[in-house]
Amino acid sequence: MRLFAVTVLVAGTLSTIPVQAEDLLAGADIGYGEYLSGECVTCHSQDGADKGIPSITGLDPETFATVMHAYKVGDIEHPVMKMVTSRLDAEQIASLAVFFASLPAAE
Numbered sequence: 001m002r003l004f005a006v007t008v009l010v011a012g013t014l015s016t017i018p019v020q021a022e023d024l025l026a027g028a029d030i031g032y033g034e035y036l037s038g039e040c041v042t043c044h045s046q047d048g049a050d051k052g053i054p055s056i057t058g059l060d061p062e063t064f065a066t067v068m069h070a071y072k073v074g075d076i077e078h079p080v081m082k083m084v085t086s087r088l089d090a091e092q093i094a095s096l097a098v099f100f101a102s103l104p105a106a107e
């Protein structure tokens, strides 16, 4: 269930996302990502443990950014993640993607 969102994207909604794959990680800054992650880890555990909310550590950064943009534009419907992503610009999403990708994946 954790990768449900990713599966949906791979299944064919990628073309509807306005950001091109090669631009997804443009401007990424891992330190900035760490700074921004404070909000995320109140729900998503930083050690990767899945306690009902999907683990987001150790994911491929482009996949991570793709999913974030999908929540932002509503391609994946989820009120909480829509609200979270609506406040983030592409550079912030890229920074979060490289930061969380740098953390160990869930067991």
Ligand code: HEC
Residues within 6 Å of the ligand: 002, 003, 004, 005, 006, 036, 037, 039, 040, 041, 042, 043, 044, 053, 054, 055, 056, 064, 067, 068, 076, 077, 078, 080, 081, 084, 096
């Ligand atoms: C209030 C709790 C909450 C906060 C804060 C939150 N999330 Fe989420 N997030 C969720 C829930 C719940 C889901 C599962 C949504 C779904 O089923 O589509 C989710 C899903 C995700 C996913 C998709 C995971 C997957 O495998 O499908 C990513 C990536 C993600 N969040 C990243 C973030 C980032 C980055 C932040 C901080 C900027 C953040 N989230 C803040 C609750 C939260």
